Amino acid sequence: ARVAGYFDPNEIQTAILETNGQISFLPKSSSRPVTPQDLQLTPEPVSAWYDLILDGQLMQDNLKASGRSVAWLENQLHSVGIGQKSEVFYAGCNQQGTFFACRGG
Numbered sequence: 771a772r773v774a775g776y777f778d779p780n781e782i783q784t785a786i787l788e789t790n791g792q793i794s795f796l797p798k799s800s801s802r803p804v805t806p807q808d809l810q811l812t813p814e815p816v817s818a819w820y821d822l823i824l825d826g827q828l829m830q831d832n833l834k835a836s837g838r839s840v841a842w843l844e845n846q847l848h849s850v851g852i853g854q855k856s857e858v859f860y861a862g863c864n865q866q867g868t869f870f871a872c873r874g875g
Contacts, residue, residue, distance in 0.1 A: 771795060817865035826856040826874065836863055847871060 774795050776782055781801035786794045806813050820836040821829055822843055833843060843861070846869045852858060859874035 776801075814866065819862045819864050819870075821860070821862050823855055823858040823861040823871070825860075826858055828855055836865070838863065838867075 782795050783798045784796040820832045850871050859872050861871035863869045
């Protein structure tokens with residue numbers, strides 16, 4: 771139970787021995803983690819990241835799949851103080867346009 775995050779057996783409603791030999795735990799309602807829905811929050815959707823540059827190499831197919839252009843990418847690099855794609859160790863973005871880049875060592 772500790773591996774599953776339950777250090778107090780009183781937090782567990784039911785334990786089930788699965789056919790593969792593992793044990794699944796159903797926590798009591800008062801012990802389960804809080805969700806955004808419980809707090810009546812609507813978080814931004816989570817999206818996968820597109821790897822745009824790896825070790826200085828432009829990933830053209832990923833850039834196209836992200837719906838972004840080379841001009842957009844160059845503008846993003848410029849905004850974080852990187853002048854050339856060859857300086858980049860990693861650059862990526864998500865569907866919402868959040869951008870991350872870091873220089874190579």
